[in-house]
Amino acid sequence: MPLPYVFDIFTQGVRTPDRSQGGLGIGLALVKSLVALHEGQVRAQSAGPGKGSVFEVELPLLVQSKAAEPDAGSQPASGAGKAARTKxxxxxxxxxxxxxxxxxxxxxxxxxxxxxxxxxxxxxxxxxxxxxxxxxxxxxxxxxxxxxxxxxxxxxxxxxxxxxxxxxxxxxxxxxxxxxxxxxxxxxxxxxxxxxxxxxxxxx
The missing domain is CATH 3.40.50.2300 (Response regulator)
Structure with a gap:
């Protein structure tokens, strides 16, 4: 069964007495964000309480021919391969x-x-x-x-x-x-x- 909300920020499951000091609910939201920044997808599903969970991360395969590799001294084109500016x-x-x-x-x-x-x-x-x-x-x-x-x-x-x-x-x-x-x-x-x-x- 898919878990549609598990990657929403601040989302947490029901706390049991042995997990009274849980986290803040940002870990899986961060996973989703990092995977999305790599143009991938992440999914989670479970058969129900006590039956475990399965997480799948799907990332695109980078295929680059040797001829297309840039020279060591070359600079990327404007906007290409440039990380988003720190704000x-x-x-x-x-x-x-x-x-x-x-x-x-x-x-x-x-x-x-x-x-x-x-x-x-x-x-x-x-x-x-x-x-x-x-x-x-x-x-x-x-x-x-x-x-x-x-x-x-x-x-x-x-x-x-x-x-x-x-x-x-x-x-x-x-x-x-x-x-x-x-x-x-x-x-x-x-x-x-x-x-x-x-x-x-x-x-x-």
């Missing part, structure tokens, strides 16, 4: 576990990450960090993410950054509010890390 990312979310987990996941993907848990500390530290991307929760305790985005847009160091809204609300009205506040993208929790990474790569 400075500011994550702001008052859910400490979720914020730290997302920050750790983005760091494992090669980005430089700073995590803050409220709007005030984000405003205080954003200019010095000068992030390329800001991932902002909307439901913050001291100001909502819309206000935070508007205020950060007025700061020179963060005016040209990319703004990603992260929220539990995904209605059309919520997307309209995010766009009006200056967000470039709108994600509903829990964010799909593969989709997030694709947006980060596409933004250059």
């Amino acid at each position: 400075r990312i500011l994550v702001v979310d008052d859910n400490v576990d979720a914020a730290n987990s997302l920050g750790e996941l983005l760091a494992l993907l090669g980005h430089e990450v700073v995590v803050r848990f409220d709007g005030k500390s984000a405003l205080r530290d954003a200019a010095a960090f000068a992030p390329d991307v800001l991932v902002l929760d909307i439901g913050l305790p001291d100001m909502d993410g819309y206000e935070l985005a508007r205020r950060l847009r007025s700061v020179a160091a963060t005016a040209q950054a990319r703004y990603l809204a992260l929220t539990g609300y995904g209605q059309a009205h919520d997307r309209t509010l995010a766009h009006a506040a200056g967000f470039d993208h709108h994600f509903v929790k829990p964010v799909d890390i593969v989709t997030l990474q694709a947006v980060l790569d596409a933004d250059g």
Whole structure:
């Protein structure tokens, strides 16, 4: 039986007494992201509780003739074989576990990450960090993410950054509010890390 949600970030099975101290639910989401970055697929299936699980990773085979191999001193063409640029990312979310987990996941993907848990500390530290991307929760305790985005847009160091809204609300009205506040993208929790990474790569 396929397991459709096991690779979603923060997804965990029911904890038994002998597994009361489980992880944060980011390991398989990271596996999915890394496999996707190699243009592969990963699948999981199980016959049921207590019957074990099977994980399959499928990766494309690289076939390259000797004649096509580049000379030692040659440079790849523009954009070819070039890894996505490392970005400075500011994550702001008052859910400490979720914020730290997302920050750790983005760091494992090669980005430089700073995590803050409220709007005030984000405003205080954003200019010095000068992030390329800001991932902002909307439901913050001291100001909502819309206000935070508007205020950060007025700061020179963060005016040209990319703004990603992260929220539990995904209605059309919520997307309209995010766009009006200056967000470039709108994600509903829990964010799909593969989709997030694709947006980060596409933004250059």
